[in-house]
Amino acid sequence: MLEKPHREAIEKLWKRKLDQDERGLPQSARHRNLEPDSAEFICALVSGCRFQRLMEVGGSSGISTIALAEAARRVNGRLISLEIEPVRQTEAKETISSLNLEPWVEFVLGDAGDLIPRYVDLDFVLIDCEKADYIRFFDMLRLSPEAIVVADNIISHDLKDYSAHVRARRDVESITLPIGKGLEVTHLQKIVG
Numbered sequence: 001m002l003e004k005p006h007r008e009a010i011e012k013l014w015k016r017k018l019d020q021d022e023r024g025l026p027q028s029a030r031h032r033n034l035e036p037d038s039a040e041f042i043c044a045l046v047s048g049c050r051f052q053r054l055m056e057v058g059g060s061s062g063i064s065t066i067a068l069a070e071a072a073r074r075v076n077g078r079l080i081s082l083e084i085e086p087v088r089q090t091e092a093k094e095t096i097s098s099l100n101l102e103p104w105v106e107f108v109l110g111d112a113g114d115l116i117p118r119y120v121d122l123d124f125v126l127i128d129c130e131k132a133d134y135i136r137f138f139d140m141l142r143l144s145p146e147a148i149v150v151a152d153n154i155i156s157h158d159l160k161d162y163s164a165h166v167r168a169r170r171d172v173e174s175i176t177l178p179i180g181k182g183l184e185v186t187h188l189q190k191i192v193g
Contacts, residue, residue, distance in 0.1 A: 001044065002039065005099055006066050006067070009062075009066055009095055009099060010067075013033055014036050016031065031061040032060050034060075034126075035179075035181060036063065038064075038152060038180030038181070038183055041179050041180075042064065042068060043067040045124075045150070046068060046071035047070075047074045049124070050075045051075065051124040051147075052077035053077065053078065053124070053144065054072055054079040054080065054122070054124045054125070055079070055124070055126070057129050057137055058082065058084075058112070058126075058127070058128040058130075059081040059082065059107075060085075060128075061091040062092030062096065064126055064128060065095070065096060065105065066096070066099065068126065069096055069105045070099075070101060073103075077104065077123075080106050080119060081107050082115050083108075084109070084129075086109055112133070113133070113136070113137070124148050124149075126151075127150070128152040128153070134151055135165050138162070138166060145188065146187070147187075148186065148188070149185075150184065150185050152183060154182035154184045155181055157181075163176060163184050172186050172188055173186075174186040174187070
């Protein structure tokens with residue numbers, strides 16, 4: 001479970017996101033964050049599995065970054081936070097700094113399509129970016145044995161193509177959980193025989 005300062009920071013970011021949605025700001029002007037319940041889930045999952053090499057593809061202004069940075073702190077791991085939008089990443093950096101979590105986060109600004117191939121043996125990846133990129137980015141990941149990939153917005157954006165794609169692999173188990181806007185949790189497995 002996240003601690004009170006983390007929950008308060010997440011709640012502040014979430015309220016602003018809801019306000020932006022309510023005011024009908026253009027998509028480019030809105031912060032697109034993971035829901036608070038989903039943040040709690042991924043923090044517990046990563047901490048419980050003791051994953052150390054973490055990545056988020058699309059950090060926005062920092063809700064998922066808070067959850068994953070706290071999980072990384074608990075297990076002495078490291079989060080690589082990929083974001084293409086500099087203003088959002090700057091805010092995420094400020095929030096992480098205010099929570100004293102910066103030793104566990106590497107912020108990388110740029111296009112995930114260019115950045116993902118640089119990283120290997122990832123234990124956990126959160127995909128929460130442009131929905132059209134989910135399959136492409138999943139296929140680019142270089143994961144450790146028994147890694148977990150979580151993709152957000154599976155139910156809200158009806159991402160059946162993504163779910164079908166990951167489930168077609170022989171070496172995974174995958175399930176859609178009705179947490180937040182829907183999380184596809186995909187677990188790589190060693191193939192025996």
